[in-house]
Amino acid sequence: MTAGVRLGAGLEPGRTADLELGGAWLVDPASGHQGPGDIVISEGRIESITWHEGADAAGIDDRGVVVAPGFTDLHAHLREPGNEAAETIASGLAAAAHGGFTTVCAMPNTTPPIDRAAMVASVAAAAVASGSPVRLLQVGAATAGRAGEQLAELGELAEAGVVGFSDDGSPIQRAELLRNALAYAGMLGLPIIDHPEDLAQTAGAEAHDGLVATVLGLRGWPVAAESSAVARDIAILAEVVRDVPGARLHLTHLSAGASIEHVRAAKAAGLPVTCDVTPHHLALTDEWLAGSRRWAWLALDDQGDARDPWRDRALEVDPYDTALRVNPPLRSPVDARACLAGLLDGTVDAVATDHAPHNQVDKDVEFGAARPGIAGIETALGVVLEAVDAGLLPLARAIEVLTVGPARVVGRPGGSPGLVEGAPADLVAFDRRARWTVDRDSLRSGGWGHPLTGRSLPGPVVLTVAGGRLAFEAR
Amino acid sequence: MGSLLAAREGGAEGSQGESSAPRERAWPHRHLLDTDVLTWPQVELVLDTADVMAEIVARRRPRSETLRGVGLTNLFYEASTRTRVSFEVAAKHLSADVVNVSVTGSSIEKGESLLDTMRTLESLGTRVLVIRHPTSGAPYLVAREFGGSVVNAGDGRHAHPTQALLDLYTLRRHLPGGSLRGRKVVILGDVLHSRVARSNLWTLTAAGADVWLCGPATLLRGFEAWAAAGVGGERRFTVTSDLTAALRDADAVMALRLQQERMAAGLLPSLHEYAARFGLTAERLRLAREGCLVMHPGPMNEGVEIAPSVAKGRRSLVREQVANGVAIRMAVLSLLTSAAGSGLP
Secondary structure, three states, rough: OOOOOEEOOOOOOOOOOOOOOOOOEEEEEOOOEEEEEEEEEEEEEEEEEEEEHHHHHHOOOOEEEEEEEEEEEEEHHHHHHHOOOOOOOOHHHHHHHEEEEEEEEEEEOOOOOOOOOHHHHHHHHHHHHHOOOEEEEEEEEOOOHHOOOOOOHHHHHHHOOOOOEEEOOOOOOOHHHHHHHHHHHHHHHOOOEEEEHHHHHHHOEEEOOOOOHHHHHOOEEHHHHHHHHHHHHHHHHHHHHOOOOOOOOEEOOOOHHHHHHHHHHHHOOOOOOEEEEEEHHHOOOOHHHHEEEOHHHHHHOOOOOOOOOOOOOOOOOOOOOHHOOEEEEEOOOHHHHHHHHHHHHHHOEEEEEOOOOOOHHOOOOOHHHHOOEOOOOHHEEEEHHHHHOOOOOHHHHHHHHHHHHHHHHHHOOOOOOOOOOEEEEEEEEEEOOOHHHEEOOOOOOOOOOOOOOOEEEEEEEEEEEEOOOEEOOOO | OOHHHHHHHHOOOOOOOOOOOOOOOOOOOOOEEOOOOOHHHHHHHHHHHHHHHHHHHOOOOOOOOOOOEEEEEEEEOOOOOHHEEEEHHHHOOOOOOEEEEOOOOOOHHHOOOOHHHHHHHHHHOOEEEEHHHOOOOOOHHHHHHOOOOOEEEEEEEOEHHHHOOOOHHHHHHHHHHHOOOEEEEEEEOOOOOHHHHHHHHHHHHHHOEEEEEOOHHHHOHHHHHHHHHHHHEEEOOOEEHHHHHHHHHOOEEEEEOOHHHHHHOOOOOOHHHHHHHHHEOHHOOOOOOOOOOOEEEOOOOOOOOOOOHHOOOEOHHHHHHHHHHHHHHHHHHHHHOOOOOOOOO
């Protein structure tokens, strides 16, 4: 079969997939197998996978079209209900498909928040109504109203199908309540997903507490505000698991080396803790706030220390781009490198996008008034591939942390990600020979302003098939 | 955006020194958002132009036609007397049509976005927008979209470029030889929250001064790292909480205003303790060089960061700073409106 993608007749988004993917580089992290091969999909199921060998395999490498299981995003904000001007479930799932994601875990900080079973059902109904085949998994609130005062009805939420509990951007500050949440959720077999932040240390904070914040006069968000919360969470988990062996803690969007180090030690001690990092904390840094546009790994010298963006004349554009305001903030190049090191050695289980779209009213304002968040579900693959292209991350590991890594954290109805004959097709194909440009026209998300606007990224998604149905196809 | 981009590429050139630099007389900047983008020749051009403006100010009827028919708006989101009046007087000396807009609270509280307010003022004929705002970086947002010139009159903790230029101008008039090269200049007090300190760091180090930042450790947060990196990656300065070391042999001391809120934020125990440990007194000034110059950007808390006898003493340049502010702002306004792309003749 010649290289390329052949689609069945009359294919359109939402339709059952009938297609052949020929001469592609297949990556199956579940089996650990990768190499040249063909996949035939018939009536939404993988009819056959043929691995090429010998002469057939000649000329096909992992620099061309890559086919992998569909990605799972542990952390996305779809904004519906309550802020449909920024994103809807339909636009968010379309953006996910464009990014190669076939499963999205939606955070509960909508208005009203997803803290009751009935809310879970209404979001699920909206997902069905959107017509998107992308699977929406709901994260339930950990406390009633995400107010951090008392537990939400975690059992009811679990029965309604949530995959974990989180107060996300309003993290539980009362330590004994977190202890109870871990125990109660552990009894239900579900993780607590914590956004680690000691709010007492971050009141009014605008940027990573470092050189760039000092120079730009921005109020500092110290690493200690995250790492001390991580340490607290882990210390409590260590006690809870003695009584509740099923207790599990997932720490989301870790941004600092000190936090990664805590998780590394906790895993070495055998504690049931997992964590994720975002693409922007891997590749972007606080120097972007000053006007730099170089990737994090290019901002380090040979000794692994941060280079000075002023000395390097790395400042290309205006400072204070509110598209870069995000929580936790973009950190130093050294922290970004620590996040990458965590991915490489298995301390970090997943890349999650923290896709956080906002409308223009909330972003086209003074830096300190802008809502934090980067809508990155469509650019996650491209940013991770930049690290792969730079030789810092093996392709197979990049795929792993977008597929089986996150699936292990939340489980996945419909089976774990993999390329398996007879299973419903759930996969992504992207072209590493090509690049695409991030701009208003190329993005499906309703979010306003993207920090990579105008830049090109490698590996445009050619095709996304979710649960046997076509979710995205490049024109 | 284009002009901002060009401005950043300019960069301050500390290594050029202040006397050997070639003079580029063309002024490229449409906006003045901070001193960081000014090359040393550009700083000198401002100071030289201010000399010309000072002569106009000294006339019995100070008037120039430079900005005749040009709409200038002072848009102030923070209370200010001296800076606002200084810009107003400077603009009127240049014959501009001046409008003052004061907004208490932020634009967000007011319900209209900063950009919408800017667009309204632009539609009403504003060509020069002088903006003071409590949020660091706010003038950059405005400059990206505004068709005329934006002057930063103070943004959050970040920058106060005309203050830094008038400080430099004032120092040069009083230091022997009119040069800051090798002169020890101390900025004393609440450096953390000071836009005056930040803007002065760029210009004073570019002028070749030996700059010392001094204050309690809580109010110097982050500046050790900046000192280690250098200003613009090159020009060094010193950070210390040792007031004696800072004042010893100083040629000039700038005291900064201490806000009452710092106590509530837990940064300082009390005003009393601050005055006792870091107040600029006549006795402490004896550590400095004979004739050490004393400055303050105002408004002063006399008896806290500066003793009344020092504030009103022989070596105090506080009143002259205010007077020089008018000439500097006239210079800045005339240069900005002469820049290509300012849309003005």
